[in-house]
Amino acid sequence: MYDVIILGSGPAGLTAAIYTGRANKKTLIIAGDTLGGQTGEIANLENFPGYIGSGMNWIQSVLKQATGFGAEVVYTSATNIEFNNDTYTIKCDNGKTYDSKTVVLATGARARRLEIDGARELFGRGVSYCATCDGFFYSGRDVLVIGGGNAALNDALYLADVAKNVTIVYRKNEFFRAEDILRKRVNERENIKCLFNTELKSIAQKNNSEKLIATTTSGDEIECDGIFVAIGHEANTDYLSETIKRDDLGRIIPESLPDGMFVAGDVRSNIKMQIATAVGTGCSAAMDAIAYLNAKDK
Secondary structure (H helix, E strand, O other): EEEEEOOOOHHHHHHHHHHHHHHOOEEEOOOOOOOOHHHHHOOOEEEEEOOEEOOHHHOOOHHHHHHHHEEEEEEOOOEEEEEEEEEEEEEEOOOOEEEEEEEEOOEEEOOOOOOOOOOOOOEEEOEEHHHHHHHHHHOOOEEEEEOOHHHHHHHHHHHHHOOOEEEEOOOOOOOOOHHHHHHHHHHHOOOEEEOOOOEEEEEEOOOOOEEEEEEEEEOOOEOOOEEOOOOEEEOOOOOOOOOOOOOOOOOEEEOOOOEEEEEOOHOOOOOOOOOHHHHHHHHHEEEEEEHHHHHHOO
């Protein structure tokens, strides 16, 4: 029996584990298949105070801090949560179950999929949702980046150091949602081109080659070697019952949670999806869990 089980190994989950560990609460981190969530995929993290560098390096240091205070880690994902007799039982895809007095939901979000013809069929064969994971396959080649927010521009800048040419395809007439510093950096790169007011209708292979043909809604064809998609995120909540209320983005509404269950990070409704925010909500969720446990022990 654990005092606290934390679902997720991103900034929110690991921050929560630091606090619950320091409070001498027996803590288990159900980390998912890989460490760090989206943070682990950031090539150059520079907007978190006091740190500039690889997102994975940063998240590994936070994990070391959490385990240093006694938190245990298992690399699996939750498939179901049940509550009986003041105990949360979490079933996981490794076939095991784990019991806890409290749960912190910090499962984050995943990349939203591109829903056009060919995108699903060509996933992993030219279509990618992770520039830092797959960018090296496109060294010296031509790629597209779909999207216009911070994630898309960061991906384009990363790929510009690897690929020959990068073309950003965005449906609006300028990058309204992206930070000024990223827009400036994109404009300064000679091998990045921007196609505004443009949407894709379909993606197909060119004559059974490795080349792709991206067709726009206006009928224009763009030939490229790879397509990287960065069009937003969806909350990871498939393991939860429908009794847990979500907002229109699928994120958890804290007020809907039962006693002993708390939420932090990108999976939480009504917060900015930033690492600094995730850390703050991870701290808050952990302190609420600690207070709940302490009150039960009185």
